Amino acid sequence: MCLGTFLGVSSLFAQNESAVYQPAPENLQAREVFKDNKFGIFLHWGIYSMFGQGEWYMQNENIDCHEYAKAASGFYPAKFNAHDWVAAIKDAGAKYICITTRHHDGFSMFDTRYSDYDIVDATPFKRDILKELADECHKQGIKLHLYYSHLDWTREDYYPLGRTGHGTGRTGHGEWKTYYQFMNNQLTELLTNYGEIGAIWFDGWWDHDIHPDFDWGLDEQYALIHRLQPACLIGNNHHQTPFEGEDFQMFERDLPGENKAGLSGQAIGSLPLETCETMNGMWGYRVKDQNYKSVPTLIRLLVRAAGKGANLLMNIGPQPNGELPAVAVERLKGMGEWMKKYGETVYGTEAGDVMTADWGTTTRKGNTLYVHILSDKMPKLITLPLNDKVTDAYLFDSGEKVSRETVKGGIVLHTASLTPDTDRIVVLKLK
The missing domain is CATH 2.60.40.1180 (Golgi alpha-mannosidase II)
Known part of the structure; x- marks a missing residue:
């Protein structure tokens, strides 16, 4: 299916509660904890893992969204074990996990009332993996952050179209206001049904950078998140300096102040910093991509991020059967051994007097x-x-x-x- 079942549309575009964002005391405290954590693991996982071509497969190959959606009926990650995932990640020295709850392909990796295109309703697996992961994170004492896509290559009400998703079989005659409400309904679920959430990690704003006057309604959306969980941090992978209402600044595939990948030319602000990078070459699982960075390379990347006062969010693309790739687990183990010895030189530190040098x-x-x-x-x-x-x-x-x-x-x-x-x-x- 392309358009997820839409339920519960209510009044939209309520007046912004405050023109200037004033972070709650618990939010300011959460920022300090986030800064001290220094190391997190990113998990890009969805039905796209079944194709083994990465998370942009639908867009890159112009796959019709109706045909793509049929993969959900065969998605059965029998070897998924939330305890083992969290234990391996925690043992690596990571302090938080960020997982994709809904990527650009529109498939929800949690049990949502507002669409039947989700892991419980559309797959034979019938388990809410996010609930299992959230419960295990809370049990093992590791923070849970949630990736959420602002864009959708499948829904008709993601309209007008941005610069991606033109070949996925949509007619593009929907109502933007229903899509906006759909997002806010899902965000409410995520911040209500899964316990304490450390951060919402938005992505996709750049899809409408060709429309400079396009209004995503971020003020209202950010206010909703902070109302539901004041300590929940908000970050947006828009490749811009932070917007009003955001709590940390992220950089994609580059350390702050560097722009080798061409996505991080923005100025560095005063908020906590995070840089995300892939352990191999892709975000989602790609069967051909076995070019994993070595343990020394990963450690040096983590240390260089800390030297700039930033966290490192290192990505792994889980396999369609629910396992973390064996090579990734091996790399996690190597990083964990190093962090057990030298973690105090990273955790809780600030940028040093020399942030970047040849040595x-x-x-x-x-x-x-x-x-x-x-x-x-x-x-x-x-x-x-x-x-x-x-x-x-x-x-x-x-x-x-x-x-x-x-x-x-x-x-x-x-x-x-x-x-x-x-x-x-x-x-x-x-x-």
Whole structure:
């Protein structure tokens, strides 16, 4: 089906409750916890996993949405086990999980009253995987964030069309106001039926960047979320500086201040930061994509994100049978082993005095500066521009003293004798 069953349309476009967003005290506290967490796991999972071509398969191949929807009748992830997912992710040192509740293909991965195109009504599986995952997250003490797509390649009331989804068989004669209400109805379900939610992670705003006057109604939608759960953070993957009502700023496939992928040229604001990246090359499961990043590469990406004061949201695309790919689980285990040893140099830290250098980065916690040397070739000298006086310098692993000298405007570490590692960490105590 293309248009999900629509129920419960009520009054729309209520007057915005407040022209200026004032975060609740619990929201401000949640931001601080989010900043300290530093590491989360992204899960892109839906019926698109059955095709093994990634989450954009319908768009990329111009698949008719009616034919695509037939895949739901065969979706039976028999090996899905929420406990095992959460345990593996938590053991990796991640502090939160963000899962796709509804992607651009319109399929809802939770039990919704407002469409029968969902995992309970449209599949033989008949289980609400989001409920199972939410219960397990709460039980194991890990935060749950929810991805939610603003755009839909299947519903007739996602109209006018944006710059994607033109070949998916829609006629495009629906009413935008019914789609907007549908989204808000689903968001209400997500924030009512699944316990405490750490964040709503929006995506798809960019679909209408060709229509600069298009109004997504974000003010009302954001107010609804904050009314239902004041501590729930809102982020939007719009590739812009944050809008009014948002609680963190995200960057896609790039660290803040970098734009190698062409999606993160926006200025860095004052909100907590998060960068999302794929463990291999795709977000959703792609059977041919086995080009997984190595454990050292993933660790260095995490550390470089922390050096810029940002969280890393690392993506995994679960298989159609409900399992996390074995290679991804192996990588998680490797990251977890490292985090157990060195996590204190990442968790709860701020951006360091040197955020980006050829040799690595720094993170800071109070009067302690962690110098992360990430280069495969150990530099002979590392110059750090510091205003603080350094009272001690030693290796994090062994406590071995590191030679240093004070120069104008900072210090120089003598590192030629150190052996390279995934992350050779020098601890500086500052006065």
